[in-house]
Amino acid sequence: MSQQHDSQSYYVPEQSPWPIVGAFALFLIALGAGTTIAKIHQTGDPGWGKTVLIAGIVIVVLMMIGWFKDQIHESMQGMHSEQLGVSYKQGMSWFILSEVMFFMAFFGALFYARVLSVPWLGGEPNNEMTHLVLWPDFTAMWPLEKTPDGTETQAMGWTGLPLINTLILLTSSITMHMAHVGLEKNNRKQMKLFLTLTVLLGSIFLYLQVLEYVHAYRDLNLTLDAGIYGNTFFLLTGFHGMHVTVGTLFLIVILARVWCGHFSNDNHFAFMAASWYWHFVDVVWLGLFIFVYII
Incomplete structure (x- = not known):
């Protein structure tokens, strides 16, 4: 969609994969961080928790890039109405x-x-x-x-x-x-x-x-x-x-x-x-x- 919406319309974006990707990434970060701290406290070595933590951080960064890109594209294409702006606030x-x-x-x-x-x-x-x-x-x-x-x-x-x-x-x-x-x-x-x-x-x-x-x-x-x-x-x-x-x-x-x-x-x-x-x-x-x- 690239048409300009009038101020009375409400733009409903298409389904996005980024919320579930972000939730999964946050789960990995929580799991990785908790495991890393526990392993370091017990053995002095982070073990597999460090890998999970890094993976979660990388996925969060990718999620942010993709989600920001979509939002910027929608905004610059005039898809965001005045009513949607109120919802954002x-x-x-x-x-x-x-x-x-x-x-x-x-x-x-x-x-x-x-x-x-x-x-x-x-x-x-x-x-x-x-x-x-x-x-x-x-x-x-x-x-x-x-x-x-x-x-x-x-x-x-x-x-x-x-x-x-x-x-x-x-x-x-x-x-x-x-x-x-x-x-x-x-x-x-x-x-x-x-x-x-x-x-x-x-x-x-x-x-x-x-x-x-x-x-x-x-x-x-x-x-x-x-x-x-x-x-x-x-x-x-x-x-x-x-x-x-x-x-x-x-x-x-x-x-x-x-x-x-x-x-x-x-x-x-x-x-x-x-x-x-x-x-x-x-x-x-x-x-x-x-x-x-x-x-």
Whole structure:
């Protein structure tokens, strides 16, 4: 189909294989990642889990390329009506809401450990007997720098790389907004410049987070096995890093489309969706920085 649809029509796309391909790829990633972690913990070798994980990642990349290609083709051929645009906005809003609830679960685990579990193990309130039976040497403090098996670790401070990364993400939110303003004003030079800066800042953030993880493992003995503090630290920052990776790839695709002359000041949902997602990632990091690093 290549005909132009009027604003009152609703375009129903043909059946697509990409949703089931994506679901299968995510299954492989979950299976491969879980198996890899378990095998490494047991034997020190990832075994077949590593192969399954890599296969899942490759299939996800291929799925994204194919699905993006189909969506871009439909958009550029004028198949998307105004009514469909409203559906896209609602869908993206619900998707971001689901992501908010995803992170709320991990923040909830963090608060439960800090506010309820740690004081309870320390004998408060009125829990001295359980404290003596379960862990008599336990000191109720956060972050927990000693695991039940006696392993000692150090907490990640908020200065240094975490503070630099916070400033980088805050700056990237500003550059993303300036790129959006450039698009709305039909100033494509401004849009290209600030969108490119946003991609660069996102990439720098990811690079610095890798350095932070290397520092945590090598110098602080802060690992995924380092008790509840290590668990919550890496789950929250790791999943956020994954979302920054997805957001950066999203922005790279949008930047490529901008250089190809796509989008106008009155038709740019994909650009707007990328902007929404990037601001969401920035807000989540602010919560992480405050509750994981500072408090």
